[in-house]
Amino acid sequence: MRKIVIGAAAVATLLAAWFAPDQDGGVVGPAAATTREAAPVSAAQAPVAAATPPASAAPPADNGIDLQIHPRVADDEMGNVFAKQSWAPETPKKIMMDQAQAQQTAQQSNAPAGPPALPFQFMGRFTDEGKTVYFLQIDGQNVVARPGEKVNDSYLLDSISGDTMNFIYLPLNQKQTLVVGDTN
Template structure:
């Protein structure tokens, strides 16, 4: 036998000896030098002092040099229904394994102020003007249609001529009551 085999055999004999004759303290009694836990606080949800049933209490006498017996209290069990709500309960369920992401959360949506509605662009093109009596007439075109407009006149169902004072024609967009202008050139 080699030196290595002798060492392994010696360790095997030591392990068998410790297994057979090692710790002789009976189960349930603490060995000397083991610190006993202090009595626990009441953890009942009602906050009232709950008394544990006699089956949950055990008195252990600590063998030793004239010390008083220590009391170990086993905490009462909390019912499973309180710990884990059933799937049909109204209690909010927790996701035990939530997905994690390193991306920042999206920014909070800021409510947009409602923008005032704006009149659409003027669909008419300026074609020309004429001074008739003491009143101006302006010729406007939309597609193949030619309109002759005077001050105070409603046309196209949505516009009213507010004023004609060269170099501008002022129109009132009736649905929104907004003024729009068209350049019409000088007074010649």
């Protein structure tokens, strides 16, 4: 079976080569630079040519090739397909400065701000002889907390009810809760 498939492919290749059109001109080489020869200018064409030289015409090079540079006009209206496209802001420094100004105005205003988000992460609990101790993590440090005790300078563990821990933010005397899950 393999020999039949290879033979059929060889026959198809030979037929394609036999019936392919002939090439005109042979192998095409790289483009060659041509020089412009000065054509005789009639008297009617001379003043027009001299009066309107191209704005960005370059002088002819030493080898006799005349190069002209023309500015792009139509492409600029279409836009750049390969331009950097992003949802990120272009001026992060300005945004950071605006955020800093907003924070300063918030601090200067007399309206009391709400308490910050709880900095605690619940790690677990331990119950021994009816006394439950709660383990929290604050800024990478492990802390043992009991109801009615200050957890750090700003928080007091007020009470535990079911799967929530109730804290009081002492500077504003506002309550906050931390969901810890069911007891095992």
